[in-house]
Amino acid sequence: MSKLLAVGTVAYDAIETPFGKTDKILGGSGxxxxxxxxxxxxxxxxxxxxxxxxxxxxxEMMNAKGISTEGIEIIKEGKTFFWSGKYHNxxxxxxxxxxxxxxxxxxxxxxxxxxxxxxxVMLGNLHPLTQAAVLDQMSEKPKLVVLDTMNFxxxxxxxxxxxxxxxxxxxxxxxxxxxxxxxxxxxxxxxxKIHEMGPKYVVIKKGEHGAxxxxxxxxxxxxxxxxxxxxxxxxxGDTFAGGFCGYLAKTEDNSFENMKNAVIxxxxxxSFCVEKFGTERMxxxxxxxxxxxxxxxxxxxxxxxxxx
Amino acid sequence: MSKLLAVGTVAYDAIETPFGKTDKILGGSGxxxxxxxxxxxxxxxxxxxxxxxxxxxxxEMMNAKGISTEGIEIIKEGKTFFWSGKYHNxxxxxxxxxxxxxxxxxxxxxxxxxxxxxxxVMLGNLHPLTQAAVLDQMSEKPKLVVLDTMNFxxxxxxxxxxxxxxxxxxxxxxxxxxxxxxxxxxxxxxxxKIHEMGPKYVVIKKGEHGAxxxxxxxxxxxxxxxxxxxxxxxxxGDTFAGGFCGYLAKTEDNSFENMKNAVIxxxxxxSFCVEKFGTERMxxxxxxxxxxxxxxxxxxxxxxxxxx
Numbered sequence: 001m002s003k004l005l006a007v008g009t010v011a012y013d014a015i016e017t018p019f020g021k022t023d024k025i026l027g028g029s030g031x032x033x034x035x036x037x038x039x040x041x042x043x044x045x046x047x048x049x050x051x052x053x054x055x056x057x058x059x060e061m062m063n064a065k066g067i068s069t070e071g072i073e074i075i076k077e078g079k080t081f082f083w084s085g086k087y088h089n090x091x092x093x094x095x096x097x098x099x100x101x102x103x104x105x106x107x108x109x110x111x112x113x114x115x116x117x118x119x120x121v122m123l124g125n126l127h128p129l130t131q132a133a134v135l136d137q138m139s140e141k142p143k144l145v146v147l148d149t150m151n152f153x154x155x156x157x158x159x160x161x162x163x164x165x166x167x168x169x170x171x172x173x174x175x176x177x178x179x180x181x182x183x184x185x186x187x188x189x190x191x192x193k194i195h196e197m198g199p200k201y202v203v204i205k206k207g208e209h210g211a212x213x214x215x216x217x218x219x220x221x222x223x224x225x226x227x228x229x230x231x232x233x234x235x236x237g238d239t240f241a242g243g244f245c246g247y248l249a250k251t252e253d254n255s256f257e258n259m260k261n262a263v264i265x266x267x268x269x270x271s272f273c274v275e276k277f278g279t280e281r282m283x284x285x286x287x288x289x290x291x292x293x294x295x296x297x298x299x300x301x302x303x304x305x306x307x308x
Numbered sequence: 309m310s311k312l313l314a315v316g317t318v319a320y321d322a323i324e325t326p327f328g329k330t331d332k333i334l335g336g337s338g339x340x341x342x343x344x345x346x347x348x349x350x351x352x353x354x355x356x357x358x359x360x361x362x363x364x365x366x367x368e369m370m371n372a373k374g375i376s377t378e379g380i381e382i383i384k385e386g387k388t389f390f391w392s393g394k395y396h397n398x399x400x401x402x403x404x405x406x407x408x409x410x411x412x413x414x415x416x417x418x419x420x421x422x423x424x425x426x427x428x429v430m431l432g433n434l435h436p437l438t439q440a441a442v443l444d445q446m447s448e449k450p451k452l453v454v455l456d457t458m459n460f461x462x463x464x465x466x467x468x469x470x471x472x473x474x475x476x477x478x479x480x481x482x483x484x485x486x487x488x489x490x491x492x493x494x495x496x497x498x499x500x501k502i503h504e505m506g507p508k509y510v511v512i513k514k515g516e517h518g519a520x521x522x523x524x525x526x527x528x529x530x531x532x533x534x535x536x537x538x539x540x541x542x543x544x545g546d547t548f549a550g551g552f553c554g555y556l557a558k559t560e561d562n563s564f565e566n567m568k569n570a571v572i573x574x575x576x577x578x579s580f581c582v583e584k585f586g587t588e589r590m591x592x593x594x595x596x597x598x599x600x601x602x603x604x605x606x607x608x609x610x611x612x613x614x615x616x
Contacts, residue, residue: 089493090493185397185398186534186535186536186537186538187534188534188535188536189536189537206517209514209517209518210517210529210531212534218607219534219607219608220607220608220609220611221518221531221534221608221609223518223529223531226494226495226496226520226527226529227494227496228494228496228497229494229497230494257612260611260612261611261612261613264611264613265613291615294613294615295615298613298615299526299527299528300527300528300529301528301529301609301610301611302609302610303528303568303569303572303609304565304568304569305569305572305573305602305606307599307602307603307606
């Protein structure tokens, strides 16, 4: 079992969907990654920053799930990163209403001593220089570096992104962002171009259409679970990434064949995340529920054609 | 092995894509269904109509592939149905430039005597009354009736569509049309509503995102093969349907488990169809190529997680 180090945001979110709206609730990419990875009982540490307004009960909840919050700096006089958004009726598009960076504005990640030898590092969607600063602090070269990014960083920090990508094994990115980063419309060609930028493995997230894993000409597709209702999509992509990393940390097998399983686990956990507001569902999720849904994923994807 | 009867258009198409444009070439839903089904060496008969301008070489080509064209009426003084369209750069959207119904305007399908006992009937995308007229002529109740339709018929002949749907086992429909027919956004709920209209099996086609098969709470997902380039998407949906029906006709097993295989074969054949203009690729496709690609589909979808 490898240690998993995840750098990302720990935040307050206020979310409005066709099903209702919330006050400030727990959110952030680091939070979702940590909660998803906790399903695999791996030693996970989060590197992030919050303000004095952040409820310690959330840190206690994470600790109770075996997530180390030692790397979450608390800036007493600062305020926690806050995001507010409203989803449209189709749940695939959303408007950002408020983004208050607060303590994130001057965030300088500090990796705790006992996570400097983590086997897997998940670089959440942050400035490429912040992502690089985490790698610089590792005492041992991680066996696997996974990076998430978004169009915003391609717009304002493309050179830095290219630099950090050279140090990355796996990139997780959504389809539109893959097209922007590569300049290719076909996802097959996009993956090939991104592969040349550094990451041997390219995971393209397609929301309700699932995810594709590419590796040197090989491809794998994990569907999203078709759901009767998506309650709140917030955090689904980060939960996917957390499930992916958590499974690899547990199994310590970074082969393409095992990464197939990892994307299925990512998709499995993401299908729970969207069932309730924010992190609510992930906080109560049990191993038994994950196992039952894994069976559903098998039935959804496995077929038995004899090739004669 | 069951006989397969397919009613649909046999047409001339003129197609423009970012890769080039064609003069009038062979097209039509019946044509694509027949060519796809011919991969399974099942006895397939097409019911359609063409004009005196239709090249007999096309009929000979179909006959050489074992497709019966006895049910394709030739109206010497009429002109063949003509469609012309232009695809946008993303290949997912297109503009119809010309639609000349010609002989299709007064089309009254006549089922040849030796196909009145066909085990599988594929009702291509035509007026629901035309689809019903085919079923009325069957001497034996078909074991499986598959229906394809589109938003146009929902707009102008919804009542007739509902009537014929009561006689149908499988509907193939795209995602937007499923939403229109059911009034439900979630495809899970849409399938449930459509199920109540008659079809026990609902196949929702999602283009480049694959297809979903629903049956009484059970679900299966077949991805589309990610391709470096889609040359011409025309006929992909009909090829999918032809592969689906052809496989079921060959195996004579209409269980949900075997239908999973049928949608994989549909997706497999559709992935070839888009590689060249019109029916070109389907005319030269060999069994060996299909078999090799089936292996690609297995690698694309199959994983091996032990559930303990």
